Amino acid sequence: MEKAIVLAASAIGAGLAAIAGIGPGIGEGYAVGKACEAIGRQPESSGAVTRTMFIGCAVAESTGIYGLVIALILLFANPFIGKL
């Protein structure tokens, strides 16, 4: 019974951790939109803009990835089961 509760709570927690994807989604979309604007204004600088945008996206993505890692830990390497 206890194990079932812990497993259910872990599954819910993993789902909640995936909410962390909202922030990076909005942020990256905004960054890509701005990059498109910049390329539209100055097409000759598209290489540098794209490179910078990808790095910025990668940095913005890390919070989402933290949430993903927590979800993966809860699903596949649950630390709470061992504490029962």
Add this chain to the structure above:
Amino acid sequence: MGSNSGFKLGAEEVVVNGPKVAFKVFGFNVTETVILSWVVMAVIIGLVLFMTHNMSKDHPSKKQIVAEWIVETVNGMVRDSMGSRNLVYAPYMATIFSFSICGSLISVLGLRPVTGDFSVTLTWALMTFFMIQYAKIKNDGVLGYIVGFSKPIALLTPINIISELATPVSMSIRHFGNVASGIVITQLLYYALTSLSHGLGMSTFPVFTIGIPAVLSVYFDLFTGFMQAFIFTMLTMANVGSAYPDEEEAH
């Protein structure tokens, strides 16, 4: 269903494992990741030796031109983003980039990507971390390096130390998380498509698992592999380069 043979087409259940332990040497686990890393290293070393074999100044062969193009591109990128003082780091960047790309792209062959193991990306990120600290000490001197943590005011010292430690953590988790999520999502997709085929009565031959995963594989294997290798290298360059900037930029 009902077939007695052990061989099954499609994925019957969702199995996501860490790298399997192949064998043990003196109590150390030699995992799948280690062996595949050796394979990747052997392939890269072989390719490099092949491309730089029989080089000539007057009659360059096609492979020599490719090799020269690679070296010039990497040198140019390092010079652009790190300054010409840091050109010594170019081989390291090329190594990390090629290792990361090949390590991620072996998933196309159905093998477990090397970069889907946290120990691999953590190792690279730690190398980058120590490289950043070395570059900072070289730039500021030992005393200036220690004093640099309490800038702009002494109150911020703990925050500065945390932000310094956060660099390898975020770099390694970013690369690992992207590749590992690809593994998990591919596995889930195989399971879903197999179940869909079963539901429509095609239990012996899950027809939906043909072709459809390949489309997602283009994103999760090819695009993510290239992108993460590029980002890891670029972030390493940016961090090390800003720790040891060019003289004229520093003043």
